Amino acid sequence: MNVVGVGQSQDDADLAAIVVPPNAKFGGGALLLLGVLTLVLCLQTVLIIVRYQAILLVVVVIMFVLGAGSALLGFQLTRGSGKAAVLGTGFAGVTFVLSGAWFVCAILSNVVSLLALLLMPIAAAALLFCAISIGWAKRADLARERLRAQGLDSGL
Secondary structure: OOOOOOOOOHHHHHHHHOOOOHHHHHHHHHHHHHHHHHHHHHHHHHHHOOOOOHHHHHHHHHHHHHHHHHHHHHHHHHOOOHHHHHHHHHHHHHHHHHHHHHHHHHHHOOOOOHHHHHHHHHHHHHHHHHHHOHHHHHHHHHHHHHHHHOOOOOOO
């Protein structure tokens, strides 16, 4: 619920509510970087592993979906999307767990992939900042809807 200050109209409060704060921009940027690096890890996995087993194809597809989805959601979060904040938190959490598991499996297979290890802190940062920006992003979505109902489209 928006609290409108003295001398401030609901429209002014809504316009102020849709300004993207730095934590949402950082979370979106971290999520975007996570997505791009996950896609690079996916490509690295395809190029390093010569034998394609059924489980490996599943892993590559999962990495591709997580990478592309994280990159897209990261871009949307930098624009202030509430849905992207919620989904991005989930994508970052899943990527954190799976990149750690992939790093361990790679080490056990005598493949050293520092990129998989690097994804874990980036995923943790994206997870934290996406989760922090969920409340703001949902309020911004509601403010955008109220502004659209009055004929003012912010373009976001």
